[in-house]
Amino acid sequence: GAVVSQHPSRVICKSGTSVKIECRSLDFQATTMFWYRQFPKQSLMLMATSNEGSKATYEQGVEKDKFLINHASLTLSTLTVTSAHPEDSSFYICSARVLGRGGVRADTQYFGPGTRLTVL
Amino acid sequence: AQSVTQPDIHITVSEGASLELRCNYSYGATPYLFWYVQSPGQGLQLLLKYFSGDTLVQGIKGFEAEFKRSQSSFNLRKPSVHWSDAAEYFCAVEAGGTSYGKLTFGQGTILTVHP
Numbered sequence: 001g002a003v004v005s006q007h008p009s010r011v012i013c014k015s016g017t018s019v020k021i022e023c024r025s026l027d028f029q030a031t032t033m034f035w036y037r038q039f040p041k042q043s044l045m046l047m048a049t050s051n052e053g054s055k056a057t058y059e060q061g062v063e064k065d066k067f068l069i070n071h072a073s074l075t076l077s078t079l080t081v082t083s084a085h086p087e088d089s090s091f092y093i094c095s096a097r098v099l100g101r102g103g104v105r106a107d108t109q110y111f112g113p114g115t116r117l118t119v120l
Numbered sequence: 121a122q123s124v125t126q127p128d129i130h131i132t133v134s135e136g137a138s139l140e141l142r143c144n145y146s147y148g149a150t151p152y153l154f155w156y157v158q159s160p161g162q163g164l165q166l167l168l169k170y171f172s173g174d175t176l177v178q179g180i181k182g183f184e185a186e187f188k189r190s191q192s193s194f195n196l197r198k199p200s201v202h203w204s205d206a207a208e209y210f211c212a213v214e215a216g217g218t219s220y221g222k223l224t225f226g227q228g229t230i231l232t233v234h235p
Contacts, residue, residue: 043225111163
């Protein structure tokens with residue numbers, strides 16, 4: 001089956017530093033990747049949509065200069081949290097979608113295991 | 121904009137008992153509907169999905185869900201719960217159109233299974 005990995009799984013950093021999170025599709029090519037954020041005991045909130053070779057589309061209220069997304073290849077997207085602050089501490093999850101064949105819409109997103117970010 | 125409500129934050133059942141997790145959505149047209157399960161340390165796993173056709177959908181691990189347009193619901197069911205089913209379950213909706221691929225999740229339901 002399709003596997004999505006994230007690295008690192010857990011990161012602790014000091015306030016003001018930047019943190020990069022990688023999302024990789026291991027055995028398939030993902031034209032689109034999504035980044036979600038999950039606060040404790042809450043649901044996943046979509047942050048942005050990342051298409052290979054183009055700029056990410058951010059959801060309302062998400063600071064694009066704060067959360068830099070790069071989708072450099074069909075198997076890799078990165079999320080960089082710049083100048084992280086304690087309020088950025090959260091669980092970040094990516095997902096990857098496969099294009100269907102013959103114009104049929106893809107119907108499954110494959111999720112990574114998530115990255116736990118703690119900003120001190 | 122679409123929204124998803126899972127009324128039950130936490131459900132406890134005994135192993136072998138039946139299970140129903142509720143999900144209600146708000147959307148003007150027929151949405152694409154999903155159920156995911158999240159276990160600690162693991163990514164979300166798709167249990168089943170509904171796009172069109174038969175309103176009773178079969179998924180993995182013995183789960184099924186029924187789409188009821190009149191009630192705007194997509195409840196998840198399992199006739200006999202196993203201890204390994206303990207996890208958090210999320211209902212999600214995708215609106216299509218310009219929201220193609222964007223999932224809106226419910227708040228999640230934590231399932232505890234007693235032996």
